[in-house]
Amino acid sequence: MGTVNGALVKVFDVLFLPFSRLHPWWGMVFISLLTGLFMLWIFKRFSNQRAIRRTKDRIKAHLLEFRLYKDSPSATGRAFGLILIQNLRYLSLTLKPLLVMIIPLVLILAQLNARFGCRPLRTGESVLLKVRTTTGVDLLRTEISLGSSPGFVVETPPLRIEEEREIDWRIRAASPGRHEIAVRLGGETVSKSLDIGKSGLNALSPRRPGAGFFDALLNPAEKPLPRRSPAASVEIVYSDFRFSLFGPPLHWLLVFFVLTLAFGLGLKGLFKVEI
DSSP: OHHHHHHHHHHHHHHHGGGTTSOHHHHHHHHHHHHHHHHHHHHHHHSOHHHHHHHHHHHHHHHHHHHHTTTOHHHHHHHHHHHHHHHHHHHHHHHHHHHHHHHHHHHHHHHHHHHHSBOOBOTTOEEEEEEEEOTTOOTTTSOEEEOOBTTEEEOSOOEEEGGGTEEEEEEEEOSSEEEEEEEEETTEEEEEEEEESOOTTOOOOSEEOOSOHHHHHHOTTSOOOOTTOSEEEEEEOOOBOOBOSSSSOBOHHHHHHHHHHHHHHHHTTTTTOOO
């Protein structure tokens, strides 16, 4: 999974490169347009367009029948039953393309979350660093330390939470750039990237995942920890990023789905896709 994530991070870095100096709205509009076009292609390629068109026409015909014979209980009951049947058929026809969409959509969402989910630290801002350990690590006896760096200042000693198998520090951003945090657990060292300052829509890694498949899938911006590492994950609690435009701040996922849906529905006629 780490190889796939690394390749996708590079692809998305290239896609967002023209928008690195612009407001994130431009990058979001662009990627929503590409995703909408990609989803239209998948839907057209993996669905029976002719059958979908026939089914939608039958639904419209039965709706018209329902309105024309509204004074006849038997006719309206029959029309209502046929509408339900055709709707079930429509759902079955759309199931295959929707299932095909799931895998690429999850990969796209993971990449977008790394760019729009949170923001880098500002100079002088403090944040929590959380290290979760594997079950074999004795938190009370294991030697634990955090390497120093000119990029950040360690403000607190390690807080060991045995029940959660977690060690916490509070660190403060000192200078802009991408820095490496070195955490020493016993005789081993694990690293974690720390981003301070502008990101330019580069992938930001709130969490370095463990070796598990789904953990690595949902956190693509950094290589997974080795399987035998004493750390199960290393996380920095960045502040959330929000889109704002003439109203309350919006989560990136809502903005992405609204824009993607709008582009998909708006362009389906142009590309002759029956949805």
